[in-house]
Amino acid sequence: MKKLLFTPGPLTTSRTVKEAMLEDVGSRDYVFVNAVKEIRSELLTLGHVSQAMGYETVLVQGSGTFGIESVISSAVGKQDVLLILANGAYGERIVKMAVIHQLQHQVLRFPESEIVTPEATINYLEAHPEITHVACIHSETTTGVFNPIGAIGAVCEQYNKVFIVDAMSSFGGVEMDIDALKIDYLVSSSNKCIEGVPGFAFVICKKAQLEKCKGQGRSLSLDLYDQWAGLEANGQFRFTPPTLSLLAFRQAMKELQAEGGVPAREKRYKTNKITLDTGMAELGFQQYLQPGIQGHIITSFLYPDSPNFNFERFYQKLNDRGLIIYPGKLGKTDAFRIGNIGQIFPDDVKRLVQAIKEVLEEEGVVMPKQEKQTV
Numbered sequence: 414m415k416k417l418l419f420t421p422g423p424l425t426t427s428r429t430v431k432e433a434m435l436e437d438v439g440s441r442d443y444v445f446v447n448a449v450k451e452i453r454s455e456l457l458t459l460g461h462v463s464q465a466m467g468y469e470t471v472l473v474q475g476s477g478t479f480g481i482e483s484v485i486s487s488a489v490g491k492q493d494v495l496l497i498l499a500n501g502a503y504g505e506r507i508v509k510m511a512v513i514h515q516l517q518h519q520v521l522r523f524p525e526s527e528i529v530t531p532e533a534t535i536n537y538l539e540a541h542p543e544i545t546h547v548a549c550i551h552s553e554t555t556t557g558v559f560n561p562i563g564a565i566g567a568v569c570e571q572y573n574k575v576f577i578v579d580a581m582s583s584f585g586g587v588e589m590d591i592d593a594l595k596i597d598y599l600v601s602s603s604n605k606c607i608e609g610v611p612g613f614a615f616v617i618c619k620k621a622q623l624e625k626c627k628g629q630g631r632s633l634s635l636d637l638y639d640q641w642a643g644l645e646a647n648g649q650f651r652f653t654p655p656t657l658s659l660l661a662f663r664q665a666m667k668e669l670q671a672e673g674g675v676p677a678r679e680k681r682y683k684t685n686k687i688t689l690d691t692g693m694a695e696l697g698f699q700q701y702l703q704p705g706i707q708g709h710i711i712t713s714f715l716y717p718d719s720p721n722f723n724f725e726r727f728y729q730k731l732n733d734r735g736l737i738i739y740p741g742k743l744g745k746t747d748a749f750r751i752g753n754i755g756q757i758f759p760d761d762v763k764r765l766v767q768a769i770k771e772v773l774e775e776e777g778v779v780m781p782k783q784e785k786q787t788v
């Protein structure tokens with residue numbers, strides 16, 4: 414059965430993206446080397462930057478976390494101090510990296526139900542002039558909150574801090590002008606909004622920053638500078654590249670263009686989100702976040718207040734219908750998540766909502782009075 418993934422990644426991909434992986438390719442083959450070159454250059458275009466503007470793309474084998482860890486463990490030097498702005502599990506993951514690599518670091522925490530604020534960041538930086546780097550998550554997949562990276566970027570520029578953004582689950586699904594956002598390092602991966610398959614992360618960053626990473630890496634395979642230098646030297650990866658994932662990604666980038674680029678994809682995801690919000694509100698579900706700070710990538714829904722609701726059974730029955738949702742990851746609140754990204758369309762979202770309705774009925778879960786949501 415064809416499965417639809419309403420998750421934060423890996424996502425539902427098109428048949429043609431998967432078909433791009435049907436032919437073997439050698440890692441030194443010019444067809445492959447060319448694909449890598451195209452991908453690196455096209456990623457800059459998607460971020461509205463260029464080599465002429467001083468930006469570079471580095472591809473890193475592995476999942477998204479490998480890309481973040483490559484940046485964190487390479488960019489923060491011995492004398493540097495990293496400030497991590499955290500309001501969810503992905504911010505905490507960066508804290509873990511800083512601990513493992515024994516970086517000088519500090520953490521400014523915000524509740525999971527709130528955004529990271531520029532005001533608190535300013536206050537913190539004023540009190541801690543030793544900070545050199547600031548890391549922030551854009552779309553915090555823990556909840557679905559969108560942190561105001563434009564405002565945080567402006568603060569980083571004002572205070573002359575290197576700004577590192579985990580835009581994993583948003584890049585390609587949200588228009589981003591990396592230069593205007595004052596981002597020094599942006600990290601995302603092959604299997605999120607560009608709708609490729611898992612295999613690698615990519616880092617779009619300022620060349621001037623990259624050059625400072627030379628000799629600073631704390632791991633051989635995740636050394637960002639060496640990875641870049643390798644790609645620059647002969648267009649090849651230092652170690653075995655995810656060849657087929659890269660070919661799929663190049664196809665996914667073509668399909669993104671054919672859809673109308675990032676603006677069109679953002680529009681589709683937003684339509685998915687509105688369709689989901691409307692349908693779930695009609696069923697009586699409450700969302701975890703206030704609407705003003707909720708992004709259009711993924712939404713956390715509170716468990717229904719009914720003794721008959723059992724998430725494992727709910728998940729399994731949707732799974733049996735080919736519809737895959739995602740468990741929650743919140744500290745104290747019971748919630749599950751539904752993603753709007755990947756090759757899913759408003760009609761798929763309607764199918765999911767209908768299936769949720771049927772499963773609740775089967776399970777005897779009585780929902781509170783149904784609300785009509787005005788969109």
Ligand SMILES: *Cc1c(COP(=O)(O)O)cnc(C)c1O
Pocket residue numbers: 421422476477478479503550552553554579581582602
């Ligand atoms: C998906 C995601 C990551 C990377 O997770 P992997 O499992 O390593 O791919 C990092 N940050 C955010 C916000 C994400 O959504």
